[in-house]
Protein backbone atom coordinates (compact mmCIF):
# COMPACT_ATOMS: atom_id res chain seq x y z
CA UNK A 1 0.00 0.00 0.00
CA UNK A 2 1.16 3.47 -0.69
CA UNK A 3 -0.08 6.87 0.25
CA UNK A 4 -1.40 9.04 -2.52
CA UNK A 5 -0.25 12.53 -1.86
CA UNK A 6 -1.23 15.03 -4.37
CA UNK A 7 -2.20 18.55 -4.85
CA UNK A 8 -4.16 20.03 -7.65
CA UNK A 9 -4.52 23.71 -8.05
CA UNK A 10 -6.57 25.37 -10.67
CA UNK A 11 -6.80 28.98 -11.63
CA UNK A 12 -10.26 30.14 -12.61
CA UNK A 13 -11.42 33.70 -12.63
CA UNK A 14 -14.78 34.44 -11.11
CA UNK A 15 -16.17 37.77 -10.12
CA UNK A 16 -19.20 38.74 -8.12
CA UNK A 17 -22.31 39.35 -10.15
CA UNK A 18 -25.88 40.51 -9.72
CA UNK A 19 -27.93 37.39 -9.17
CA UNK A 20 -31.09 36.48 -11.12
CA UNK A 21 -34.02 38.23 -9.46
CA UNK A 22 -36.59 36.83 -11.88
CA UNK A 23 -36.68 33.27 -13.15
CA UNK A 24 -34.72 32.90 -16.39
CA UNK A 25 -36.50 31.13 -19.30
CA UNK A 26 -34.14 28.17 -19.30
CA UNK A 27 -35.14 27.15 -15.78
CA UNK A 28 -37.83 24.51 -15.36
CA UNK A 29 -39.14 24.67 -11.82
CA UNK A 30 -39.87 21.38 -10.04
CA UNK A 31 -41.72 20.63 -6.82
CA UNK A 32 -40.23 18.32 -4.22
CA UNK A 33 -43.80 17.31 -3.30
CA UNK A 34 -44.32 16.02 -6.87
CA UNK A 35 -43.99 12.20 -6.99
CA UNK A 36 -42.25 12.68 -10.36
CA UNK A 37 -39.73 15.12 -8.93
CA UNK A 38 -36.70 13.09 -10.06
CA UNK A 39 -37.79 13.06 -13.71
CA UNK A 40 -38.72 16.75 -13.60
CA UNK A 41 -35.38 17.51 -12.00
CA UNK A 42 -33.51 15.47 -14.62
CA UNK A 43 -35.16 17.50 -17.41
CA UNK A 44 -34.54 20.72 -15.54
CA UNK A 45 -30.83 19.98 -15.09
CA UNK A 46 -30.62 18.94 -18.75
CA UNK A 47 -32.03 22.34 -19.77
CA UNK A 48 -29.60 24.01 -17.43
CA UNK A 49 -26.69 22.23 -19.15
CA UNK A 50 -27.90 23.49 -22.54
CA UNK A 51 -27.99 27.04 -21.21
CA UNK A 52 -24.56 26.65 -19.61
CA UNK A 53 -22.97 25.61 -22.93
CA UNK A 54 -22.53 29.19 -24.17
CA UNK A 55 -22.29 30.53 -20.61
CA UNK A 56 -24.41 32.95 -18.61
CA UNK A 57 -22.56 36.28 -18.88
CA UNK A 58 -25.30 38.06 -16.92
CA UNK A 59 -24.20 36.18 -13.80
CA UNK A 60 -20.55 35.81 -14.83
CA UNK A 61 -20.72 32.07 -15.45
CA UNK A 62 -18.21 31.33 -18.22
CA UNK A 63 -19.05 29.00 -21.13
CA UNK A 64 -19.07 25.30 -20.32
CA UNK A 65 -18.26 24.42 -23.93
CA UNK A 66 -15.58 25.25 -24.75
CA UNK A 67 -14.36 25.65 -21.19
CA UNK A 68 -11.18 27.67 -20.76
CA UNK A 69 -8.91 27.02 -17.79
CA UNK A 70 -5.82 29.22 -17.55
CA UNK A 71 -3.76 26.83 -15.47
CA UNK A 72 -3.88 23.42 -13.77
CA UNK A 73 -1.00 22.40 -11.49
CA UNK A 74 -0.61 18.81 -10.36
CA UNK A 75 1.81 17.50 -7.77
CA UNK A 76 1.63 13.88 -6.76
CA UNK A 77 4.20 12.13 -4.64
CA UNK A 78 4.63 8.39 -4.28
CA UNK A 79 3.08 5.50 -6.10
CA UNK A 80 2.84 4.25 -9.67
CA UNK A 81 2.09 7.79 -10.69
CA UNK A 82 4.61 10.36 -9.65
CA UNK A 83 3.85 13.54 -11.40
CA UNK A 84 4.81 17.15 -11.30
CA UNK A 85 2.85 18.71 -14.08
CA UNK A 86 1.40 21.95 -15.28
CA UNK A 87 -1.21 22.39 -17.97
CA UNK A 88 -1.57 25.89 -19.35
CA UNK A 89 -4.13 27.55 -21.61
CA UNK A 90 -6.41 24.57 -21.32
CA UNK A 91 -9.46 24.27 -23.56
CA UNK A 92 -12.00 21.57 -22.78
CA UNK A 93 -14.67 20.84 -25.39
CA UNK A 94 -17.56 18.38 -25.24
CA UNK A 95 -19.52 19.26 -22.10
CA UNK A 96 -22.16 20.93 -24.28
CA UNK A 97 -23.24 17.41 -25.28
CA UNK A 98 -23.75 16.31 -21.67
CA UNK A 99 -26.69 13.98 -21.24
CA UNK A 100 -28.27 14.10 -17.80
CA UNK A 101 -29.18 10.54 -16.78
CA UNK A 102 -30.33 11.13 -13.24
CA UNK A 103 -30.93 14.02 -10.86
CA UNK A 104 -31.99 13.57 -7.27
CA UNK A 105 -32.12 16.01 -4.40
CA UNK A 106 -32.00 14.92 -0.76
CA UNK A 107 -35.28 15.81 0.99
CA UNK A 108 -33.58 17.01 4.17
CA UNK A 109 -30.15 18.34 3.21
CA UNK A 110 -30.91 19.26 -0.42
CA UNK A 111 -27.59 17.69 -1.42
CA UNK A 112 -27.61 16.94 -5.16
CA UNK A 113 -26.98 13.56 -6.68
CA UNK A 114 -26.46 13.80 -10.42
CA UNK A 115 -25.40 11.28 -13.06
CA UNK A 116 -24.33 12.53 -16.46
CA UNK A 117 -22.82 11.04 -19.58
CA UNK A 118 -20.51 12.92 -21.91
CA UNK A 119 -19.94 11.14 -25.24
CA UNK A 120 -16.60 12.76 -26.07
CA UNK A 121 -14.39 15.22 -24.24
CA UNK A 122 -11.27 16.81 -25.70
CA UNK A 123 -8.75 18.49 -23.42
CA UNK A 124 -6.06 20.53 -25.15
CA UNK A 125 -3.29 22.60 -23.72
CA UNK A 126 0.37 23.16 -23.19
CA UNK A 127 1.93 20.74 -20.75
CA UNK A 128 5.08 20.74 -18.71
CA UNK A 129 5.66 17.33 -17.18
CA UNK A 130 8.27 15.56 -15.14
CA UNK A 131 7.28 12.29 -13.57
CA UNK A 132 6.36 8.68 -13.96
CA UNK A 133 3.22 7.05 -15.25
CA UNK A 134 3.04 3.23 -15.12
CA UNK A 135 6.68 3.37 -14.01
CA UNK A 136 7.72 5.01 -17.28
CA UNK A 137 9.68 8.19 -16.72
CA UNK A 138 8.18 11.03 -18.71
CA UNK A 139 9.75 14.40 -19.29
CA UNK A 140 8.66 17.02 -21.73
CA UNK A 141 6.87 20.20 -22.53
CA UNK A 142 4.75 21.08 -25.49
CA UNK A 143 1.24 20.84 -26.86
CA UNK A 144 -0.93 17.93 -25.80
CA UNK A 145 -4.44 16.61 -26.06
CA UNK A 146 -6.49 13.95 -24.26
CA UNK A 147 -9.79 12.49 -25.41
CA UNK A 148 -11.82 10.45 -22.92
CA UNK A 149 -14.81 8.80 -24.56
CA UNK A 150 -18.20 7.88 -23.15
CA UNK A 151 -17.52 9.32 -19.73
CA UNK A 152 -20.21 8.62 -17.11
CA UNK A 153 -19.87 10.83 -14.05
CA UNK A 154 -21.65 10.44 -10.71
CA UNK A 155 -21.59 13.70 -8.82
CA UNK A 156 -22.55 14.26 -5.19
CA UNK A 157 -22.73 17.95 -4.34
CA UNK A 158 -23.03 18.91 -0.69
CA UNK A 159 -25.01 22.06 -0.14
CA UNK A 160 -25.96 24.38 2.67
CA UNK A 161 -28.96 26.59 2.27
CA UNK A 162 -28.90 30.28 3.06
CA UNK A 163 -31.29 33.14 2.65
CA UNK A 164 -30.70 36.41 0.85
CA UNK A 165 -33.44 38.95 0.32
CA UNK A 166 -36.50 36.73 -0.03
CA UNK A 167 -34.70 33.91 -1.80
CA UNK A 168 -33.17 30.65 -0.66
CA UNK A 169 -29.77 29.91 -2.22
CA UNK A 170 -27.66 26.77 -2.47
CA UNK A 171 -24.18 27.19 -1.04
CA UNK A 172 -22.36 24.29 -2.68
CA UNK A 173 -19.66 23.36 -0.16
CA UNK A 174 -18.10 20.32 -1.79
CA UNK A 175 -18.37 18.09 -4.84
CA UNK A 176 -17.43 14.42 -5.06
CA UNK A 177 -17.15 12.60 -8.36
CA UNK A 178 -16.83 9.02 -9.49
CA UNK A 179 -16.46 8.33 -13.18
CA UNK A 180 -16.02 5.59 -15.71
CA UNK A 181 -14.68 6.04 -19.23
CA UNK A 182 -15.07 3.84 -22.28
CA UNK A 183 -11.79 4.82 -23.90
CA UNK A 184 -8.93 7.29 -23.88
CA UNK A 185 -6.69 8.54 -26.65
CA UNK A 186 -3.95 11.04 -26.04
CA UNK A 187 -0.96 12.75 -27.58
CA UNK A 188 1.90 14.57 -25.89
CA UNK A 189 4.08 16.40 -28.38
CA UNK A 190 7.74 17.04 -27.73
CA UNK A 191 8.12 14.32 -25.08
CA UNK A 192 11.79 13.92 -24.13
CA UNK A 193 12.46 17.24 -25.81
CA UNK A 194 11.47 15.88 -29.17
CA UNK A 195 13.57 12.74 -29.51
CA UNK A 196 11.15 11.54 -32.15
CA UNK A 197 11.45 7.78 -31.93
CA UNK A 198 11.00 7.86 -28.15
CA UNK A 199 8.15 10.38 -28.35
CA UNK A 200 6.20 8.28 -30.83
CA UNK A 201 6.78 4.94 -29.12
CA UNK A 202 5.85 6.35 -25.71
CA UNK A 203 2.63 7.91 -27.04
CA UNK A 204 1.80 4.63 -28.76
CA UNK A 205 2.45 2.72 -25.53
CA UNK A 206 0.26 5.06 -23.44
CA UNK A 207 -2.59 4.79 -25.95
CA UNK A 208 -2.33 1.00 -26.16
CA UNK A 209 -2.44 0.87 -22.35
CA UNK A 210 -5.10 3.52 -21.91
CA UNK A 211 -6.95 1.59 -19.23
CA UNK A 212 -4.12 1.28 -16.68
CA UNK A 213 -2.98 4.78 -17.64
CA UNK A 214 -6.39 6.23 -16.87
CA UNK A 215 -6.65 4.14 -13.68
CA UNK A 216 -3.31 5.48 -12.47
CA UNK A 217 -4.42 9.03 -13.19
CA UNK A 218 -7.79 8.54 -11.50
CA UNK A 219 -7.04 10.30 -8.18
CA UNK A 220 -5.59 13.29 -10.01
CA UNK A 221 -8.39 13.44 -12.56
CA UNK A 222 -11.11 13.06 -9.93
CA UNK A 223 -9.67 15.89 -7.89
CA UNK A 224 -9.29 18.08 -10.97
CA UNK A 225 -12.89 17.48 -12.03
CA UNK A 226 -14.11 18.10 -8.46
CA UNK A 227 -12.25 21.40 -8.18
CA UNK A 228 -13.45 22.68 -11.55
CA UNK A 229 -16.99 21.55 -10.86
CA UNK A 230 -17.08 23.10 -7.40
CA UNK A 231 -15.98 26.53 -8.64
CA UNK A 232 -18.51 26.32 -11.41
CA UNK A 233 -21.42 25.21 -9.21
CA UNK A 234 -20.64 27.85 -6.60
CA UNK A 235 -20.62 30.65 -9.14
CA UNK A 236 -23.87 29.34 -10.63
CA UNK A 237 -25.84 28.74 -7.44
CA UNK A 238 -24.77 31.86 -5.56
CA UNK A 239 -26.45 33.69 -8.44
CA UNK A 240 -29.43 31.48 -9.21
CA UNK A 241 -32.02 31.33 -6.42
CA UNK A 242 -32.87 27.79 -5.36
CA UNK A 243 -36.55 28.72 -5.41
CA UNK A 244 -36.42 28.83 -9.20
CA UNK A 245 -35.17 25.22 -9.32
CA UNK A 246 -37.31 23.82 -6.48
CA UNK A 247 -40.54 25.75 -6.09
CA UNK A 248 -41.34 24.40 -2.61
CA UNK A 249 -37.81 24.53 -1.17
CA UNK A 250 -37.89 24.87 2.61
CA UNK A 251 -35.19 26.65 4.52
CA UNK A 252 -35.15 25.96 8.22
CA UNK A 253 -32.22 27.80 9.84
CA UNK A 254 -33.11 26.45 13.31
CA UNK A 255 -31.76 23.03 12.23
CA UNK A 256 -28.25 24.43 12.41
CA UNK A 257 -28.76 25.26 16.08
CA UNK A 258 -29.94 21.70 16.80
CA UNK A 259 -26.62 20.32 15.57
CA UNK A 260 -24.73 22.01 18.42
CA UNK A 261 -26.47 19.90 21.07
Ligand SMILES: *[C@@H]1O[C@H](CO)[C@@H](O)[C@H](O)[C@H]1NC(C)=O
Pocket residue numbers: 150152180182
Ligand atom coordinates in the same frame (compact mmCIF):
# COMPACT_ATOMS: atom_id res chain seq x y z
C1 LIG B 1 -21.17 4.14 -22.18
O1 LIG B 1 -20.87 3.67 -20.88
C2 LIG B 1 -21.99 3.16 -20.18
C3 LIG B 1 -21.58 2.88 -18.73
O2 LIG B 1 -20.33 2.30 -18.62
C4 LIG B 1 -22.48 1.92 -20.93
O3 LIG B 1 -23.59 1.36 -20.26
C5 LIG B 1 -22.87 2.33 -22.35
O4 LIG B 1 -23.25 1.19 -23.08
C6 LIG B 1 -21.71 3.03 -23.06
N1 LIG B 1 -22.19 3.61 -24.31
C7 LIG B 1 -21.47 3.63 -25.43
C8 LIG B 1 -22.10 4.32 -26.60
O5 LIG B 1 -20.36 3.13 -25.50
Ligand SMILES: *[C@@H]1O[C@H](CO)[C@@H](O)[C@H](O)[C@H]1NC(C)=O
Pocket residue numbers: 160162171173
Ligand atom coordinates in the same frame (compact mmCIF):
# COMPACT_ATOMS: atom_id res chain seq x y z
C1 LIG C 1 -20.87 28.85 2.26
O1 LIG C 1 -20.28 27.83 3.04
C2 LIG C 1 -18.95 28.11 3.41
C3 LIG C 1 -18.39 26.87 4.09
O2 LIG C 1 -19.19 26.44 5.16
C4 LIG C 1 -18.92 29.34 4.29
O3 LIG C 1 -17.59 29.65 4.64
C5 LIG C 1 -19.53 30.51 3.52
O4 LIG C 1 -19.61 31.65 4.36
C6 LIG C 1 -20.92 30.15 3.02
N1 LIG C 1 -21.42 31.23 2.18
C7 LIG C 1 -22.64 31.76 2.32
C8 LIG C 1 -22.97 32.86 1.38
O5 LIG C 1 -23.46 31.33 3.13
